[in-house]
Amino acid sequence: MNTKKKVGFYTLGCKLNFSETSTIARSFKDEGFDRVDFNDPADIYVINTCSVTENADKRFKTVVKQAQKSNPEAFVVAVGCYAQLKPQELADVNGVDLVLGATEKFKITDYLNDLTKNDLGEIHSCEIEDADFYVGSYSIGDRTRAFLKVQDGCDYKCTYCTIPLARGISRSDELQNVISNAKEISSKGIKEIVLTGVNIGDYGKGEFGNKKHEHTFLELVEALDQVEGIERLRISSIEPNLLKNETIDVVSKSRAFVPHFHIPLQSGSNVILKAMRRRYMRELYVDRVIKIKEVMPHACIGVDVIVGFPGETEEHFLETYNFLNELDISYLHVFTYSERANTVAAELDNVVPKNIRTKRSKMLRGLSAKKRRAFYESQIGATRKVLFESENKAGYIHGFTDNYVKVKSPWNPELVNTLHDIELTKIDDDGLVRFDFVEVHSA
Incomplete structure (x- = not known):
């Protein structure tokens, strides 16, 4: 009879969080636990939190409810950035048993001697x-x-x-x-x-x-x-x-x-960049893009940008929009500014109304779609190496070229985790480059 305890993991936020969740999961495996999917019944659920945006904070409660639905008696542990910043807030969420801070999360199995559900979440958080x-x-x-x-x-x-x-x-x-x-x-x-x-x-x-x-x-x-x-x-x-x-x-x-770079910009206005205390002005950003395109004309360049920062006027926003529109970049990750406790920006005047933040975000997301389409079109006729992924999505397998063009082909399990030189010939109705394999040959 298998008496091994089961543990499920859920990761909110960035790639860094995903890498750390994997490391924490391996520590459980070393201690004899069985890892299961988060949606399956488990004895322990570990939620790796993010606190970059307000939305990530809200999603935490939803994920806790999801865990309780799978097993109401499961022991729920919160780790990650939100757990370090606001441990009490997480401990107060119904169903949370243990909250571990930045240094404690990598020693998580040391805190699991007693898996009895707690009325109140227990906190172990460092300075x-x-x-x-x-x-x-x-x-x-x-x-x-x-x-x-x-x-x-x-x-x-x-x-x-x-x-x-x-x-x-x-x-x-x-x-x-x-x-x-x-x-x-x-x-x-x-x-x-x-x-x-x-x-x-x-x-x-x-x-x-x-x-x-x-x-x-x-x-x-x-x-x-x-x-x-x-x-x-x-x-x-x-x-x-x-x-x-x-x-x-x-x-x-x-x-x-x-040939793929993701370079945070945050604003195309030097006034806003100074208010954000970024360590460059927009002119340096232009220099980086020019240099990349000079030596790698086919390179993909992604950009992070924040809209609605306190003091961002319509003129500042249009400065950012026009700056990005004219820049030879490939796509945007758009973040709508949200106030975070204990930051300088949260105390600043000239708060941008949320409906205006939403409108500006929508405009930049539209620009991103236009930029991505233009970049994909610039690659038509080129032969690039594609790495195919492992998921069957609605009858298609997807992959990315080295320079981050997303490609799809009718599902073929032989293609999973293989590299192929593919000529990019047409963009499908969904905006992805489509390629129909006749025969499978690895590159």
Whole structure:
């Protein structure tokens, strides 16, 4: 008879959270637990929280209810950024038994001696200053792609952001350890590794607040490019002031790094960038885009942008809209500004009404669709390498080119986790590039 305890996991938020959930899940496996799908009955449910937006906070309660529906007697644990920032708020949610902060989450199994349901959630949360050590993580969610954490925390003081409060100071994994994790991922047959962190361009800062860089992000890129067996490497998101021309040049000549950059902008207005305490002006952003397109004309460039920041007038917003419209970028991730407790921005005057924030967000999402379509059209006629994924979605298999064009083909299980050179010939009605395989040949 199998008496193993079952545990299910749910991750809210970013790629970094996904990598850490996987690491926490492996610690459960080492302790003899069976991992099950979050929708299945389990003895323990672990919810890895996010607190970047108000919506992520609200979703937490929905996820707790989902866990209780599967098993009303299950022990529910909250970890992650929201758990560090507002532990009491989470502990007060009906059904939550345990809340663990930034340093405690990686020792989660130490807190599970008694799985009796609690009337009140128990909190074990550190002062964020104590989060000065590094825990390496990587996620293997499917057979195709893995998220590899190389850095954690942030020393920047952007006025809207709670991440430094939730994750502590900037610190990095040792270069040799990153290489070792990359080799381990590759040995499992996974074709693509996405480098992730809070501020990965700041890679190299040691533990315990050591501001000296043992290695640079450029050195990390160069070292990973030499690791045999890794088919593809992708940089998840990097600050424009930390994306150096040398790194762009290395990626352009790289064996494994793909021509895809995701570079946060946040605003196209220098007035708003200053109010946000970003570390660059829009002119530097233009320089980065020009440099990338100069050496990789086919590169995909994604942009993060925030609308409705306090003090953003209609003129500031149109400045951002026009700036992005004229820039040679490929798509946008649009965030509607939401007030976060204990941030400078939450105390600022000239609050933008929510209906105007929503309207501006809609305009930029429309621009994003237009930009993506134009980028896809620019790639028609090119032959690119596509990595196919493992899911059957309505009779189609999907994949991405190295430069992040989404491709679909009628479902064929033989294509799963394989790379193919494909000529991009037509865009389907849903905006994706369609390719009909006659015969399967791996690239």
